[in-house]
Amino acid sequence: MFKDRQSAGRLLAKHLKEYKAKKNTLVLGIPRGGVVVAAQVARSLNLPLDIMVTRKIGAPFQPELALGAVDADKEVVWNLKEINDLGLKIKDLKKEAEKQVCEIKRREVLYRQGKTPLSVADKMILLVDDGIATGLTILSAAKYLKRHKVKKIILAAPVASQDAGLKLLEHMDESVILETPGDFQAVGQFYQSFEPVEDAEVIQLM
Known part of the structure; x- marks a missing residue:
């Protein structure tokens, strides 16, 4: 159990x-939320901080159910088993994917406030989130970073579901996850305080 993201x-x-x-x-x-955790990591390690924006693609009738994730290049990672189990087709989710790409662009502009994105090519990347449930947004981020020729990806998170933690291992050069509990239901259950993070807080941390 963690006190809070900081x-x-x-x-x-x-x-x-x-x-x-x-x-x-x-x-x-x-x-x-991952930026709050990442800011503490960057400050403690004396390293530059930037954002990695990927977005979950939710089910039409249940937005919290992750059926995929998309990155700024419009590349999508799909949860094909879940999509098939629900009797859906990828074409049914295209509009939601396009909507999330627009949200990625909005967040990148808003959070950076005119700052130039840090170049990731040939860099070692500490990829940080506040917790990992399905792992789809992290997987999307990893694929994006590999396309952009990073040197190494180190996944870092306080907590992850056992399933996501295992699935992500093959896509990372290194993984530092502090807890992978068997009774994982949601990221927030492992924090004493898990308040929603507003855009203004992310801007301030950047």
Whole structure:
């Protein structure tokens, strides 16, 4: 159990000490909550901070049910088993995917406030989120980063479901997840305080 995202980030940083002030290394946070954790990691390790925006594609009748995830390049990772089990087709989700790409663009502009995105090519990336449920947005981020020729991806999160943690291993060069509980239901259950993070807080942290 973590007190809040800030304390989780500081604890996570202790497990990433080998990257402190390491040359050609960036911390990328998944908005919104992941940026709060990532900011603490970046501050503790004296590393540059930026955002990595990917978006979940939810089911038409249940937006919280992740059927895929999309990145800024409009590339999509689909949960084909879940889509088939629900009797849906990918074409049924295209509009939602397009909507989420627009949201990615909005967030990138809003959060950076005119700042130039940090170049990820040939960099070691600490990819940080506040917790991982299905792993789809993280997988989408990893595929995006690989297309953009990063040197290494280190996944870092305070907590993840066992299933997601295992599935993501093959897509990362290294994985630092502090807890992978068997009774995982939602990320928030492992935080004493898990308040919604607003855009203004992300902007301030950037």
